[in-house]
Amino acid sequence: MLVSIALAGCNDHAAQTTTRATLVRTTIVQPRDRQASLTLTGEVQARFRADLSFRVSGRVIARTVDVGAHVNKDDVLARLDPAEQQADVDAATAAVASAEAQLRVAKATFERQKALIASGFTTRTVYDQAQEGLRTAEGVLEAAKAQLGTSRDALGNTVLRAEADGLITARNLEVGQIVPAAQPVFSLAQDGERDAIFEVYESVFLGQTDSRRVTLALVSDPGVAAAGEVREISPAIDAKSSTIRVKVSIENPPAAMTLGSAVSGTVKATAQKEITLPWSALVAAGRKPAVWTVDPKTQTASLKPVSVGAYEAGQVLIKGGLEPGERVVVDGGKLLSVGQSVTEEGGQS
Numbered sequence: 001m002l003v004s005i006a007l008a009g010c011n012d013h014a015a016q017t018t019t020r021a022t023l024v025r026t027t028i029v030q031p032r033d034r035q036a037s038l039t040l041t042g043e044v045q046a047r048f049r050a051d052l053s054f055r056v057s058g059r060v061i062a063r064t065v066d067v068g069a070h071v072n073k074d075d076v077l078a079r080l081d082p083a084e085q086q087a088d089v090d091a092a093t094a095a096v097a098s099a100e101a102q103l104r105v106a107k108a109t110f111e112r113q114k115a116l117i118a119s120g121f122t123t124r125t126v127y128d129q130a131q132e133g134l135r136t137a138e139g140v141l142e143a144a145k146a147q148l149g150t151s152r153d154a155l156g157n158t159v160l161r162a163e164a165d166g167l168i169t170a171r172n173l174e175v176g177q178i179v180p181a182a183q184p185v186f187s188l189a190q191d192g193e194r195d196a197i198f199e200v201y202e203s204v205f206l207g208q209t210d211s212r213r214v215t216l217a218l219v220s221d222p223g224v225a226a227a228g229e230v231r232e233i234s235p236a237i238d239a240k241s242s243t244i245r246v247k248v249s250i251e252n253p254p255a256a257m258t259l260g261s262a263v264s265g266t267v268k269a270t271a272q273k274e275i276t277l278p279w280s281a282l283v284a285a286g287r288k289p290a291v292w293t294v295d296p297k298t299q300t301a302s303l304k305p306v307s308v309g310a311y312e313a314g315q316v317l318i319k320g321g322l323e324p325g326e327r328v329v330v331d332g333g334k335l336l337s338v339g340q341s342v343t344e345e346g347g348q349s
Helices: 002-016 082-119 123-156 202-206
Strands: 022-026 032-034 037-046 049-053 059-063 078-079 160-161 166-171 186-188 194-201 213-218 225-233 243-251 262-268 272-278 283-285 288-294 301-305 305-313 315-322 327-331 340-346
Touching: 037 186, 078 186, 082 123, 186 283, 194 202, 194 262, 272 327, 272 340, 283 301
Parallel strands: 022 340
Antiparallel strands: 022 327, 032 272, 037 194, 037 262, 049 186, 059 078, 078 160, 166 186, 194 243, 213 225, 213 262, 225 243, 272 315, 283 288, 288 301, 288 327, 305 315
């Protein structure tokens, strides 16, 4: 009797410890059309920029503009001391006057020899010498006039003028400084078309985009937006930053998009069929990612390895391992084991 009572007690205990089904939340896998986007930060720059310099050397005696000043075409930016160039002009002017006097003498000599040879009172040799002297004097005068023109150009080049309407973005001279010829002293960003410049990592070009269209917006004020189109992609990778420079033309840029403004550029990728799951659905099978799936017939859990395409905020993109229509555990998977019975929250999710 004691043995029978003991066995009966063991059966009651086993009945009480029957495994209960684990409560989980699930979702049915359904691939959706997903259009990803990429946003990078760049800078607004003028499409046409020029480094301005003097064509002659000299000492700066005046500077009329500074960085940030807007100038019009032919506005004076700076002046050099013109004393040396003025002296060259004076010398060239005197050389022209001397050459003109020599030419008058040569012409008179030739005309006299021409009259004498017609009447037979001179020789052909003397006549030829007079003719040659006339041609030489004409050449000397032409050379003197050319030198005078060069000297006047040099004198005019002591004044640096703006080549176009635009904004001064850099300055590299001070009054009293000696500047050599062709050394850049101002940088001019010309008015008109604007570009947004981006430094893009090479991996970005591995994706497929819908078009070359880019949506631009000010970083400081996203409400100021404009449309753009990729105009130029550098064929070389920058050795220091390992990036590629991309220039995006800005269509009808707003007035607030001034030079040097930081802008964000967003481009959309080609829509693709992708399976997205929340982070909570992802577990590990050894060292590989996996998810828990539920068999709708037996209501038991099984672990299924998957391939992850990308990780994003709040979700993961599954590129392989799941089929449409499968039921995946998205919450409660940490308490599961293979073959365990589950109860889905609210019945079927």
